[in-house]
Amino acid sequence: MAVIGAAVDSETKQVFDAIARSRTLTASRLAATLITDFIQAEQSGTVYTSASTQLPAVKSQQVNAGAKTEQVFVRLEPYYYDELGRLAAGRRWHRSSYLANLLYVHVDNRPVLCHDEINAVRQVARQLADIGRNVNQIAKQLNTSLENAHIAMAYDFELLKMLLDVETVAIKELILANLRGWGVTDVH
Template identity: 35%
Template sequence: MMKEHVVKTRLTDDEKINWQGFCQSCGISQSDMLRMMINRVAPNDSINSGFQEVRTNRITIRFTSENLNKIAYKAKMEGYPNQSNWARATVLSSLYREPVLSNDEINVLRESNRQLAAIGRNLNQIARVLNIEFRESDKITKEMIKMLENRLNQHKQKVNDLLNKNCQRWSITDEPFTA
């Protein structure tokens, strides 16, 4: 068994109140929070020697009622069917540092691909008229090309909004995504 030591420090009244409030809002004791912070800042391989991996594909996490209410609210607002799906997406996003899409967002991207395919067909038709049937090129007007450009810009904005929302949700980046 590893020998345990006591760590002490002096805090002002304000620091002590802030520390207690922080630990309480996280639902973690002051000792456990300090231990977690020390392990994060100064990791030591011997600390991990007591780590026990779970033997099933299930991890149980306990939250305060206040935190559960916040999780339920965020899950509902972001289109997740329940808190577990939202929590899983949060963990995966943190683990892989990539956006994790909800079903609604996946459907938006599928629709995006359908719209891009339609725009691609329009561009192919224009290219065919301009390159092969040059005699009929007067059928293509500036307005038609401008309309196609507007559809592309609207589409790009929709996808950018989706990606920005997702990146902000998982705090992957503070910078907005632009294509």
């Protein structure tokens, strides 16, 4: 069997160990089951709902800057090790990064974005900044003189509102898709 190690902070390891003990499993066996169930769900295209390994949400704790993380070693059959590699490569991560982020998403119930998703958020942020600059220019023209009020009437504010709504929905959908992609099904 292949072994996967994932670096997590000590609080996450303690929570994970406690959950494993409550299920009379080792941390390694619980992590292997989590990975196996997730990969099977990913391949079948179904939403991840394994009741035996679904971790309860806990509040995200503040991590001290520079705090040492702990390692967890997980044994996987060669097939699942290869599948973990394939899933990690899809996000341009190492296997251990993928595994750690999978655990973070399930424990904290918050998204972990890959490089492509971060770029998508940056693109939307740029578009929103462009819209903000346009609104500032309109406001500046109106503040300089009411003679320029006719310029503001030339802008379609309904279109502007629609563009802002579209960008807001795009961000929300990206975050929800990210969480669903990790197998988190109880998202709001």
